[in-house]
Amino acid sequence: MKNRLKVLRAERSWSQQDLADRLEVSRQSVNAIETGKYDPSLPLAFRIAETFDMSIEEIFSKD
């Protein structure tokens, strides 16, 4: 699964730790999701979408 986390973070000048704090997960989790090593669960994907005030489909897409 591809995602736009890195771009969306950069647009807001958030570090991985900033986003991790907002999502209440570890920085390693954000890094793993951002680099495509880990696909988040649906609840976490919803939290990510809410954090960016976007829909899941606007952030994540199939390969």
Next chain:
Amino acid sequence: MGCKSNTQAQRAYIRRMGIAMTAYLVSLFSGEYLVSRELVAGPVVWLLGLLPGLAIIGAFYAIAKLITETQDEFIRMLIVRQTLVATGVALSAATIWGFLENFELVPHVDAYWVAILWFLGFGIGALSNRITYGAWGQLR
């Protein structure tokens, strides 16, 4: 939920593992001392023989609780992965050794070595996580 809870889960893990390892060392050395000097006999020897194993079960319990109490799903997945690697290493080694021993190709090894191998596998699992996912899994 979140990082704070993860830290709490990891602190609880360290505390539980510390208690289990202390109990293991105390029970092992006190048992060895008392039994080797024949200061105890009968059912007490059974009890002393059981205690180190029970302490190791405490270490397994600490890991199980770490899995259930870790809120971060990615970190939890890494710990579960670590335990799967550990279980695979320990069971594979025990099975291979058991058959080799059956054909008298290798000497007898005490069964508690399976638990030691499991913890070795737990370390290999952490290394595997680092290589595959870029994170060690626990205590980060």
